[in-house]
Amino acid sequence: MSKSKIKKSVVFPLVMLAYLAVMAWIGRDRLDRGEYLYYFGIIGVGLVIILLLYFSLRKKEQLQQRREEEQQYGTYEEEENQDNNPKKQ
Secondary structure, three states: OOOOOHHHHHHHHHHHHHHHHHHHHHHHHHOOOOOOOHHHHHHHHHHHHHHHHHHHHHHHHHHHHHHHHHHOOHHHHHHHHHHHHHOOO
16 A cells, blocks of 8 residues: 555646746736737646646656555466466475
8 A cells, every 4th residue: 555645746747837827927918918829838838848747757656656566466477377387395
């Protein structure tokens, strides 16, 4: 069982999303000047980067969890080999 804590794959993207929101608020003068493409383009690129960060961290956590489970419990292949080749007593 894993510890009940907030995962990195959730925390880091949320922090980055808060940062993006602050930067969008600071840069709202560009929106007022009519630079719509620049303003929303930067926000869009930031959102894509945050999504990529989330999925890559989530994949990394899943692989790490799988490695820990295999280390603790073994693999199905090892179990099948033990069933097919019983030890001589």
